[in-house]
Structures are given as structure tokens and as C-alpha cells.
Amino acid sequence: PRRMSRKILVLPGDGIGPEITREAVKVLEACQERGLDVTVDEALVGGAAYDAHGEPLPETTLAKAKASDAILLGAVGGPKWDKIEDLAKRPEKGLLGLRKHLGLFGNLRPAILYPQLAEASSLKPEVVSGLDIMIVRELTGGIYFGQPRGIEERNGQRVGFNTYIYSEAEIERIGRVAFEMARKRNKKLCSVDKANVLEVTILWREIMERLAPEYPDVELSHMYVDNAAMQLVRAPKQFDVIVTGNMFGDILSDAAAMLTGSIGMLPSASLNESGQGMYEPCHGSAPDIAGQNLANPLATILSVAMMLRYSLDEPELAERIEGAVGKVLDDGLRTADIAYPGTRRVSTSEMGDAVLAAFRHV
Numbered sequence: 001p002r003r004m005s006r007k008i009l010v011l012p013g014d015g016i017g018p019e020i021t022r023e024a025v026k027v028l029e030a031c032q033e034r035g036l037d038v039t040v041d042e043a044l045v046g047g048a049a050y051d052a053h054g055e056p057l058p059e060t061t062l063a064k065a066k067a068s069d070a071i072l073l074g075a076v077g078g079p080k081w082d083k084i085e086d087l088a089k090r091p092e093k094g095l096l097g098l099r100k101h102l103g104l105f106g107n108l109r110p111a112i113l114y115p116q117l118a119e120a121s122s123l124k125p126e127v128v129s130g131l132d133i134m135i136v137r138e139l140t141g142g143i144y145f146g147q148p149r150g151i152e153e154r155n156g157q158r159v160g161f162n163t164y165i166y167s168e169a170e171i172e173r174i175g176r177v178a179f180e181m182a183r184k185r186n187k188k189l190c191s192v193d194k195a196n197v198l199e200v201t202i203l204w205r206e207i208m209e210r211l212a213p214e215y216p217d218v219e220l221s222h223m224y225v226d227n228a229a230m231q232l233v234r235a236p237k238q239f240d241v242i243v244t245g246n247m248f249g250d251i252l253s254d255a256a257a258m259l260t261g262s263i264g265m266l267p268s269a270s271l272n273e274s275g276q277g278m279y280e281p282c283h284g285s286a287p288d289i290a291g292q293n294l295a296n297p298l299a300t301i302l303s304v305a306m307m308l309r310y311s312l313d314e315p316e317l318a319e320r321i322e323g324a325v326g327k328v329l330d331d332g333l334r335t336a337d338i339a340y341p342g343t344r345r346v347s348t349s350e351m352g353d354a355v356l357a358a359f360r361h362v
């Protein structure tokens with residue numbers, strides 16, 4: 001029987017979301033020209049969905065998301081919706097709802113410094129040039145979700161509390177994602193914890209050690225999170241893959257992203273146990289430049305490359321997209337966020353078109 005074509009759902013979202021996903025979809029269509037057998041559908045999420053249906057994650061969107069093999073998301077949120085009093089209706093809840101309902105526990109956040117953009121980093125070129133690290137962050141557990149939590153009165157004063165909890169199974173499944181990732185890359189995995197202070201991470205370290213013999217080709221090391229923050233700034237190229245929990249990963253991945261100095265360049269993936277994934281740029285909806293054809297679409301285009309690699313098993317097409325992005329950077333094309341004197345300023349759509357042309361010719 002003929003294999004069913006795979007389903008991709010595009011969720012443009014808010015702010016610059018529609019502009020950047022439009023460019024990414026052009027590249028996806030170029031992949032279809034090259035034989036990629038997918039159907040592409042679109043739905044509302046975030047503020048756009050709230051405006052149309054009163055919900056940031058309507059049932060129809062969730063149903064389409066569940067039925068898809070991969071999701072491409074722009075970004076959600078913006079000042080227009082900051083006044084919504086019911087927190088459950090805020091645009092961000094659309095994103096959190098998708099992560100939760102789809103069980104997207106494995107967040108992959110590369111920090112890559114393109115050699116053409118070395119000047120964008122705040123660090124010295126010799127410290128960051130050629131940087132290519134991958135942070136694997138657990139996304140559906142840890143202190144962000146642990147119960148009990150709250151603010152309550154105890155002995156005449158209010159206390160705030162959260163629960164930091166990970167089960168063996170949760171640690172093991174994110175550990176496996178990270179070991180597999182290291183295996184495909186430079187075979188070095190650094191597990192980041194706070195095992196000198198927090199019991200949860202003593203267990204975390206133990207489980208990583210237990211997995212290690214199954215991946216004898218991968219060299220496992222451990223680092224305390226405070227030192228990891230220091231090392232990321234001091235000598236980031238010592239890392240290949242970093243694996244850590246939800247909160248440490250949130251902080252370290254933003255720090256690592258900024259080493260590259262270019263928020264408009266960084267894609268991300270969030271995967272579940274069946275390989276289904278949601279792909280999105282690391283940045284937000286950039287309301288300050290929305291609707292002006294100024295945004296950098298490359299993070300979203302590179303998110304399509306991650307989708308092809310991690311959910312659709314099409315590594316050649318992924319490389320072709322990454323090659324096309326390298327080509328337009330080589331040619332000196334720059335959106336405002338990555339421009340500097342001597343380069344050619346282009347709009348969102350011009351950048352998308354240039355990648356498309358390069359994709360067809362590389």
C-alpha cells in the first residue's frame with residue numbers, strides 16, 4: 001500500500017508570526033517540489049485564536065495538532081492581549097497547552113554562531129567562532145509543573161512554594177534523547193545539575209550514569225549549573241550536547257542563544273515519545289516590528305530544517321535548507337537584526353525569496 005503523506009500543521013500565531021511562517025512555508029513548498037510528500041494545513045493559535053474563538057487553543061486547532069506529524073509555530077502573544085484577566089485565556093496558554101497535550105518533553109535548542117555573523121556576538125571571536133552546541137532541555141516536568149505549589153499564609157506571613165520533582169522515567173527519557181543526539185554529533189554529553197544541593201538532581205545524575213554504558217561511544221560528564229553558566233561564557237566551545245532539567249535549561253539555553261548575538265537566527269524543536277514535534281523560532285512575536293516586513297525569517301526557516309531532520313527523516317533536505325541559509329549570508333544579505341555596515345539590507349520577504357532561490361540552486 002502507498003504510504004500516506006505526512007501532515008504538517010502551520011500555526012502562524014501573532015505579531016511577526018504570520019510574516020515569518022509565510023517565508024518558511026515557501027521553503028517547505030520547495031521541498032515538496034523536490035519530492036517531499038506532505039500535506040500542509042494551517043490553524044489559529046494564541047491571540048489570533050482568542051480574537052476569533054475566545055480561546056488561545058481552540059478544540060479544532062488541538063485536534064489538527066494531534067493528527068499532525070509535525071507543527072510549525074511562529075510565535076504567540078503581544079501587548080494587545082496583555083489585558084486579558086483570565087490567565088487561562090492568554091495567548092501563551094495556547095503554547096503551553098500544545099506542549100502539555102502533545103507531551104512535548106524534549107526541547108532541542110541549538111546555539112550556532114554562523115561564521116558570517118561573528119561580529120554579532122558580544123564575546124571575542126576566538127571564544128565563539130564556530131560555536132555549535134545543542135541544549136537538550138526537559139520541557140514538561142520539574143519545578144515548573146510540580147505539585148503542591150502556591151502562595152499561602154503560614155504563621156502570620158505569606159509563603160510562596162513550588163515543588164521540584166522528577167521521576168526516574170522522566171529523567172531516563174530525556175537522557176535517551178540527549179545520548180542519541182550526542183551520538184549523532186560530536187559524542188560529548190554534559191549533564192547539568194545541582195547534585196551538591198538538590199536531591200532531585202542526585203537522582204538525575206544517577207540515571208544519566210546508569211544510561212551511559214548503553215552509549216559507550218558517548219563521553220558523559222557532569223557539571224553543576226552555576227559552573228555551567230560560567231563555562232558557557234568563558235569557553236562555550238568545550239560543549240557539544242548539554243542535557244538538563246526544565247528550569248536550568250530555560251536559563252542556560254537563553255544564555256547560550258545570546259552568545260550567538262542573533263535572536264532572529266535560532267530555531268528550536270520540541271519532541272514527544274512518538275517523534276512528533278513542534279518546531280519554532282526561539283524568539284517571540286516581536287510586536288515592535290510586526291507587520292512591517294522587517295523580521296528575520298531565518299530562525300523559522302531553520303526550524304523547518306529541524307523538522308525535516310527530527311520528525312520527517314529527511315536529513316538531505318534539512319542540509320539543503322541550511323546550505324541555502326549559509327549561501328544568502330555569504331552573499332551579504334541581512335535583515336535589520338543582523339545587519340552591519342557593508343552588508344545588504346533586505347526585508348522579510350526578500351530574505352525568504354533569497355533562501356528559496358539558493359535552495360533551488362545549491
Ligand code: NAI
Pocket residue numbers: 016020074075076077078079092095263264280282283284285286287288289294295296297299337
Ligand atoms: P521577542 O523575542 O518577541 O523580541 C525581543 C526583541 O528581539 C525585539 O526587539 C524584537 O523586535 C527582536 N526580534 C525578535 N524576533 C526577531 C526576528 N525574527 N527578527 C528581528 N528581530 C526580532 O521577545 P519579547 O519582546 O520579550 O516578547 C514579545 C512578545 O512575544 C510577548 O508577548 C511575549 O510573551 C511573546 N513571546 C512569545 C514566545 C513564543 O511564542 N514562543 C517566546 C517569547 C516571547
Ligand code: MG
Pocket residue numbers: 250251254
Ligand atoms: Mg525562556
